[in-house]
Amino acid sequence: MPDITKPILEVKNLRTSFFTDDGEVKAVRDVSFDLYEGETLxxxxxxxxxxxxxxxxxxGLVQRLGKITGGQVLFRGKDLTKIPADELRHVRGRDIAMIFQDPLSSLNPVLSVGYQIDEAMYAHDVIKHDDIRARGVDLLEEVRVPDASRRIKDYPHQFSGGMRQRAMxxxxxxxxxxxxxxxxxTTALDVTVQAQILELLRDLNQNTGTSIILITHNLGVVAGLCQRVIVMYAGEIVEEGTAEQIFENPQHPYTWSLLRSMPRVDTSRRERLKSIEGLxxxxxxxxxxCKFNPRCPFRIEQCFSDDPTLETVGDDDRHIAKCWVRMKRAYAEMGAATLTDTRPGAASGVRPPKTLVEKLEDSREIEPDTEAVGDLRGS
Amino acid sequence: MLTRGTLIYIGQRLLLIAFTVLAVSFAVFAALHSLPGNPFVNEKLHGAELAAQMHLYGLDLPIPIQYWNWLKGAIHGDFGVSLAILNEPISPIVFREFSVSLMLGGAALLITLGLGTVLGVIAAARQNTWVDYTLTTFAVIGYSVPSFVLASVFILVFGVWLFNVTHGAFYYPLNWTGTYGTIEELSIPAIALGLYTSGQVTRITRAAMLDVIQQDYIRTARAKGLRQRIVILRHAFRNALIPVVSIAGPLIITIIVGSVVIENLFGIPGLGKEFVESILRHDYNIAIAVFTLYAALIGVANLLVDIAYAAIDPRIRY
Structure with missing residues (x-):
């Protein structure tokens, strides 16, 4: 059985920026997390x-203007951000494989599906070259592509969306x-196909013990598949915990808002979808x-001056959140349980400090006019 | 790849080419025969003698009947006799000249596509470096300078200056000695002809490569752990070739048109040189044969381009 207490991949203080004409876009800001053997994160x-x-x-797949500006990615004791290109090439696809969002654009249109699968094996010496062709068909069968031995010769455009993702x-x-x-x-796929792909990933995790990092903005997908969850906002981890902790006891207002914005089957039809104000x-x-302060209903004065750090929540050190307030206090003091107005500062009544408002107005990021917003919502 | 549908498509296209060639030959036949003057205008023939000569070659008949007589021979590969070099059968001459032009044009096409794609890929791989800037500049110069200007410069540099500098030890001989020409004799004209179009191919290949290497499937190829060389050549280049092939048809036409000028400048006994001379001599039969061959050549070249298109891009099927 996989040992889910031993990290296989450790990301430490990772920073990645894109250097654009408008300035440095710090897309990843000091992100640290571990991936344990056999888990789905x-x-x-x-x-x-x-x-x-x-x-x-x-x-190391960040292209063009993007650059890793700091931190480590430790895999088998080696820092992937520092090892030579040829060594990193052998980690890609052999030790750590990746599948992408849009399965049509992620497959090369001029090469057959089988060719593209075989090529991944020829690039590394894991599979004996004599076995590669047969394994290609086996793999397609494994991911439940019907009539695999015939379909392997097809080109990506002859595959449906779900089949392409299976091929990926x-x-x-x-x-x-x-x-x-x-x-x-699963983002580009329809709902039934989504479910099939997710089931495939779950089987894979359970049968082979492959660790999976699943990126999604669909919380339903996470709930069904992941043992642990990381919530990111503005390039930072704002909350991390077991799936149970995140779903049952979210502590960061952003996580709370995300969960609230999920449409549920058991709510009234007339109820509006609860979105998070702003962008x-x-x-x-x-x-x-705190980078969430312009959108947070529970913000306090401190949120505008000091950036909180990730700290443990309660007594389980697996659950951490990056917030001055935390939902525990929001429930106790700000009536989060019955809150209907989720506009920025609505629950705490805290508006941005004057100096900041002037600065924001100068830089075109104006605090939403409460009355105007009210009008919009009423219509 | 050669499915039944593809073969039917090719058959249809060949039929279409045949009709086009027929239409071109008639239009050219009618146009040339309507020009003032006649092939015997220099031969001091007058009155009854001229009329007799015209009658001998059937030039006094109505144009549709003349065309019909010509067509009957042409279908069997007999384009009639020359009216300037009297009674000399045209077909052997024209086919010989055709093969010379084909060599020249083929060499130019090879330079166009070979040089153009290689430079385009290198420029894209080294985007925004001095390598890229140098190659892009050469490409712009390449397609800004018409081939006849380049040819004149080449004649001056390789034929005259090089001769003077090396005292005749190493230079480009301007006089085509044999009928078919050697590789050395073909080299300079082919470069003069192909450089102009290779500039365009460089530019298009570079742009296509830059577009392609930002595609998701290139990211996939890299994520699989493929070597950079394989990512560029196998995954990016094949896709970048699609826009290149789509301009190959017009490029071939540019080369054919350019060859007329180049052959005349370098004195190459090809179709292009004959084309000009036969018109000036009122040698109707040769001019019409040349025109007809050009029409067929362009039709077939475009068909080959379309077949290449389908061979490169599996999404295209006929």
Missing amino acids: GIVGESGCGKSVTVMSIL IAMGLSNKPKVLIADEP PPDLIAPPPG
Whole structure:
């Protein structure tokens, strides 16, 4: 049985930036986490919060303007951010495989599916070359592509969306990797196919003990699959814990808001979807203090001046959150349980300090006009 | 790849080419025969003698009937006799010239695609470095300078200056000695002809490569742990070739048009040189044969381009 207390991959203080004409976009800011053997770890957050860039950085796949500016990625005692390119190449696809969001654009349109699967095996010396062709068909069968021996000769455009993602998974599994990183593997697929793909990932995790990092913005997917969950916001981890802790007892207001915004089958039809006000911050010049303060209903004065650190919640050191207030206090003092108005500062009644408002207005990030927002919602 | 559908498609295209060639030959036949003057205008023939000569070659008949007579021969590969070099059968001459032009054009096409794609890939791989800037500059110069200007410069440099500098030890001989020409004799004209189009191919390959290497499937290829060389050549380049192939048709036409000028400048006994001379001599039969061959050549070249297109991109099927 896999040992789920032993980290197989350790990410330490990872920082990745994109150097654009407008300035340095700090997409990943001091992110640390461990991936244990045989576990499925979920990373959730809105679009643009640094989930993908974090995992791309692990394999050194950040392109063009992007650059890892600090930190370590330890795998088998080696720092993947420091090892030579050729050594890193052999980690990619052999030890750590990756599958991507859009399975159509992620497969090369001019090469056959079988060719692309075989090629992944020829690139490394895990599978004997004589066995590669047969294994290609076996893999496709394993990921439940019907009529695999015939379909393996097809081109990606002859595959449906779900089949392409299966082929991607087959490709990822071809060298029996230790870690599979799945970057929003079901986002481009329809719901029934999503469920099939997720089941495939679960079986894979249970049968082979492959560790999985699952990136998604779909909390339902996380709940069904992951043992541990990391919540990211604005390039940082804001909360981390077991799936149970995150879903039953979220402590960061962002996690709480994400969970609240999930549509549920058991709510009234007339009820509006609860969205989180505002947008994630500009990562070139994020707000001072906690980066969630412009959107947080429970913010206090301290949130505007000091950036909180990740600290353990309660007595279980696996559950950590990065917040001055925490939901425990929000429930006790700010009536979070019955809160209907989730506008920024609504529960705590704290508005940004005057000096900050002027600065924000200068930099076009104006605090939403409460009345105008009210009008919009009423309509 | 050669499915039944593909073969039917190719058959249809060949039929279409045949019709096009037929239409071109008639239009050219009618146009040339309507030009003022006649092939015997220099031969001091007058009155009844001229009329007799015209009658001998059937030039006094109505144009549709002349065309019909010509067509009957042409279908069997007999393009008639030359009217300038009297009674000399045209077909052997024209086919010989055709093969010379094919060598020249083929060499130019090889330079166009070979040099163009290689430089384009290198420029893209070294984007925004001095290598890229140098190659891009050469590409711009390449397709800004028409081939006839380049040819004139080459004649001056390789044919005249090089001769003077090396005292005749090493230079480009300007006089084509044999009928078919050697590789050395072909080299400079082919470069003059192909450099212009290779500039365009460089530019398009570079742009296509830069577009392709940002695609998700390149990220996948890298994530699989493939070597950088394989990612570029096998995954990126094959996709970048698609836009290159799509301009190959117009490029071939550019080369054919350019060859007319180049052959005349270098004195190469090919179709292009004959093309100009036959028109000036009112040698109708040769001019029409040359025109017809050009039409067929362009049609077949475009068909080959379309077949290459399907061979490179599996999404395209006919």
